Amino acid sequence: MPQSLSHSALIDIANTFGTPLYVYHAEKIKSQYEKLVNAFSNSDVVFFYACKALTNVNVLRYVRSIGASVDCSSVNEVKLAMHAGFTPTNILYTSNGISFEEIEEAASLGVNINIDSLSNLEKFGRKYGHSYPVSVRLRPNIMAGGHLKISTGHDKSKFGIPVEQVGDLVTLVKEHNLFIRGLHIHTGSEIKDVDVFLKGIEVLFEITPMFNELEFIDLGGGFKVPYKEGDEETDINLLATKVAEAFASHPNPNNRPLQIWFEPGKYLVSQAGYFITKVNVIKQTGSTIFASVNSGFNHLIRPMFYDSYHHIENISNLGGALKKYSVVGNICETDSFAWDRNLNEVSEGDYLVFYNAGAYGFEMSSNYNSRFKPAEVLVKDGVPHLIRQREEFNDLLRNQVELSF
Numbered sequence: 001m002p003q004s005l006s007h008s009a010l011i012d013i014a015n016t017f018g019t020p021l022y023v024y025h026a027e028k029i030k031s032q033y034e035k036l037v038n039a040f041s042n043s044d045v046v047f048f049y050a051c052k053a054l055t056n057v058n059v060l061r062y063v064r065s066i067g068a069s070v071d072c073s074s075v076n077e078v079k080l081a082m083h084a085g086f087t088p089t090n091i092l093y094t095s096n097g098i099s100f101e102e103i104e105e106a107a108s109l110g111v112n113i114n115i116d117s118l119s120n121l122e123k124f125g126r127k128y129g130h131s132y133p134v135s136v137r138l139r140p141n142i143m144a145g146g147h148l149k150i151s152t153g154h155d156k157s158k159f160g161i162p163v164e165q166v167g168d169l170v171t172l173v174k175e176h177n178l179f180i181r182g183l184h185i186h187t188g189s190e191i192k193d194v195d196v197f198l199k200g201i202e203v204l205f206e207i208t209p210m211f212n213e214l215e216f217i218d219l220g221g222g223f224k225v226p227y228k229e230g231d232e233e234t235d236i237n238l239l240a241t242k243v244a245e246a247f248a249s250h251p252n253p254n255n256r257p258l259q260i261w262f263e264p265g266k267y268l269v270s271q272a273g274y275f276i277t278k279v280n281v282i283k284q285t286g287s288t289i290f291a292s293v294n295s296g297f298n299h300l301i302r303p304m305f306y307d308s309y310h311h312i313e314n315i316s317n318l319g320g321a322l323k324k325y326s327v328v329g330n331i332c333e334t335d336s337f338a339w340d341r342n343l344n345e346v347s348e349g350d351y352l353v354f355y356n357a358g359a360y361g362f363e364m365s366s367n368y369n370s371r372f373k374p375a376e377v378l379v380k381d382g383v384p385h386l387i388r389q390r391e392e393f394n395d396l397l398r399n400q401v402e403l404s405f
């Protein structure tokens, strides 16, 4: 797998900061961002980093410094983004099923808001009328994405206002004189096929004439990245060409140029992240050799949660003979990271590195089994910086209210 941090750099970092450890490479985030910007250089595009993938404020600050905007999934993410220096105009809040109070809070901060239900849109209209421009998330009824659990645009998905309810949407807009500034779709994650985006665009272009104050179309995120040797990624250049063609042949009915928004999460940070673990135990049973590492789905839940593949390497024995291992964790629950995986012979104490660990890795970690969350390190200009301390025992008790019996 092509990687931007060397094995020896990863070993040094693990020796310095201990394991389990998340390591992110700033310049890799930047090069991914630049691939997007360059591909779309002929279109009027804004990229909002979908920060739920990884919200460490140093990563947010770095992403801001390279020029990206940010997409948030909770008002707390909005506040983190503001803490990291993003201005409200560069923050988009794509809400889903949230209370109207939270929408009001986001509005009080002045950020862009995407609303995904008729119910909240009606409340929004009653309170703000035309005074607060807003965008709406639609459900285009398209099946897309690498796994059902990460598909969000199909006709059974909870996300967005189903496109067949656009009549009710338009009625609401008229009734409350809403300022609909944008239409949004996000159909899933790990969408390799460019046509999926084009299908979404087609669905949106059918209804754009119903909204006469549109300024942008938001096509969401979900670009696929490679997870293993030979894996394909979304062809961003092809996407840029096709999207530009589609927009050129569907001018905004109100004659204003339509800006294009995207919300890449994984694409920006997945490959920039490495999760380094240490092997606690080697156990031979029947035909299987287990390598148990000092982690589990409490730290990296993606394989157990949605069958994701993470390439794993034994960076402590790179020349060693290949053998098959089941890589598992150390929590009291089945927490397999990989089955029958070819690894250079593994010994207790070796470092196993999980690739593509930048997106939805640390961010989905928990304290299950009362274990500490890992530390995080950001490598920038070749220098590793600790950006989150490893938890310690007091962290487990922090918010507990202790009674004495």
Ligand SMILES: *Cc1c(COP(=O)(O)O)cnc(C)c1O
Pocket (backbone or CB within 6 Å): 050, 052, 053, 071, 073, 094, 186, 188, 189, 190, 220, 221, 222, 223, 263, 264, 265, 266, 267, 359
């Ligand atoms: C999660 C999410 C994204 C990012 O998805 P990736 O697959 O990480 O690119 C973008 N937009 C919305 C609304 C999301 O919920």
